[in-house]
Amino acid sequence: MQIEFDRTKCVGHNRCYLLAPELFDVDDEGYAVVRIDGPVPASLEAKAQLAADNCPEYAITVVD
Amino acid sequence: MTGTAPPEGSPVEDWATDFDHTTSAWAADATDIWDDLRERCPVAHSDRFGGTWLPTRHEDISAIAHDTEHFTSQGVIVAPFKPVGLAPVGYAPPITSDPPFHEFARRILLPAFSPKAVAPLEESTRAFCASLMDQVVAAGPLVDASVDYAEHIPVRVIAQMLGVPESDGDRFRGFIHRILEKPGQVAPPEDEGTLINYLEHIIEEHREDPRDDLIGYLLDYRVDGEPLAPEHIDGTIALTLLAGIDTTWSAIGASLWHLARHPDDRRRLIEEPELMTFAVEEFLRFYAPVTMARMVSSEVEIGGCPMAVDDWVLLPFPAANRDPEAFEAADEFVIDRERNRHAAFGLGIHRCLGSNLARMELRVAIEEWLARVPDFELADPDAVRWSSGQVRGPRELPVRIVGG
Numbered sequence: 068m069q070i071e072f073d074r075t076k077c078v079g080h081n082r083c084y085l086l087a088p089e090l091f092d093v094d095d096e097g098y099a100v101v102r103i104d105g106p107v108p109a110s111l112e113a114k115a116q117l118a119a120d121n122c123p124e125y126a127i128t129v130v131d
Numbered sequence: 132m133t134g135t136a137p138p139e140g141s142p143v144e145d146w147a148t149d150f151d152h153t154t155s156a157w158a159a160d161a162t163d164i165w166d167d168l169r170e171r172c173p174v175a176h177s178d179r180f181g182g183t184w185l186p187t188r189h190e191d192i193s194a195i196a197h198d199t200e201h202f203t204s205q206g207v208i209v210a211p212f213k214p215v216g217l218a219p220v221g222y223a224p225p226i227t228s229d230p231p232f233h234e235f236a237r238r239i240l241l242p243a244f245s246p247k248a249v250a251p252l253e254e255s256t257r258a259f260c261a262s263l264m265d266q267v268v269a270a271g272p273l274v275d276a277s278v279d280y281a282e283h284i285p286v287r288v289i290a291q292m293l294g295v296p297e298s299d300g301d302r303f304r305g306f307i308h309r310i311l312e313k314p315g316q317v318a319p320p321e322d323e324g325t326l327i328n329y330l331e332h333i334i335e336e337h338r339e340d341p342r343d344d345l346i347g348y349l350l351d352y353r354v355d356g357e358p359l360a361p362e363h364i365d366g367t368i369a370l371t372l373l374a375g376i377d378t379t380w381s382a383i384g385a386s387l388w389h390l391a392r393h394p395d396d397r398r399r400l401i402e403e404p405e406l407m408t409f410a411v412e413e414f415l416r417f418y419a420p421v422t423m424a425r426m427v428s429s430e431v432e433i434g435g436c437p438m439a440v441d442d443w444v445l446l447p448f449p450a451a452n453r454d455p456e457a458f459e460a461a462d463e464f465v466i467d468r469e470r471n472r473h474a475a476f477g478l479g480i481h482r483c484l485g486s487n488l489a490r491m492e493l494r495v496a497i498e499e500w501l502a503r504v505p506d507f508e509l510a511d512p513d514a515v516r517w518s519s520g521q522v523r524g525p526r527e528l529p530v531r532i533v534g535g
Contacts, residue, residue, distance in 0.1 A: 078478075078479065078480060078482040079241070079245075079482055079486075080476060080482060080486065081246050081486070081487060082412075084246060085246075085408065085490075086408065093245060093246055093247065095241075095242050095245060096238060096241035096242060096245060097241055097242075097244065097245035097246060097487070117469065120469065120470040120471075120472070121412070121469075121470065121471055121472055122472065123472045123473065123474055123476075123478060124478065125472075
């Protein structure tokens, strides 16, 4: 599983950071930053899906 | 058309053609009104306030919120008087600002409201909620969860951030009532003065006695060595002073109204505290307090309705949150809902600046209430009074504490 994050859609709802802090950080202005390079560890796949499913701006997608 | 419109605040016969969000009927039944309109007329219209549209589908509300080309934010509170000619700055930047100025004004504030900046405020918020609960428990068993609890919490947090006396809370609530709940319909009492008078007073105090708070930060802010324009500073302080109070108070009050009526949800939150992350978002979805507004800046069609320049458009995010096209079981409160792209904090570039603060206050307020009062019920369901206007929440919420 890979995370695809579209920074141009992010407006800083911070839902991903709350639900999956292992995968998402926030910058000083509160915009999301993906913390990992490459595939999502198997143990965090459910959290990646949760982050994608709760982004009001559809800025996060997960692809297999 | 406006010459023939019924006066603002007078009774409404058909919400599809003559709605008025400042009436007591709207306050009592807004959720049913949105559901009814969404089914039979997804974009309602009223001649009141000089012509106002009311979309109720998530799709239309999202489209408008993301469209800064046809809609301007220079007016965000629907009132009989339209603020025109103020774009792109508006009277309360950045909420009333349009691109490109909007981004400049917003970036000044974003660092102060980021999740990491807000986290340190949790401890004092929790201590304050706990002290309020001491008073609530002592005053019980009959208390008002809005008047005795919810309304005080955001006043305290905002006063602390801005550096103004918490004892001015009644004045803040007076400004909110006149400006947000009954826009253009209520005059200020003589002894209270206007919001402008108050802003001048607190800014002068900060200039004489500089402090490390949000007002101090705005006064010290420099762009190429120059301070921000006085009207920018005034407008931004007014915004941060007022925008976080009745909104958060409404969310806390509505959540307690829900919990008073749903013992199973109370029990689950107490027994499974890890649910709180999801529960907070579901409270925000189901009881989203805030309806924003825009003005049409160039002709556009939404949901088949032709919108003309300077028309008002309400953006009822709470109606978007209950659209069955956008949410499974949209009309059910699901305390552990895992897929929840709610729009309680808006959509697009104007996402609520204080969302992290509001979310923290809501979570802490519920936790501290349940820690002391796990069992309670509505004392008199008919005595619950909801606010009118663009911010929806219970203003009177008498509850009875059970046991203890």
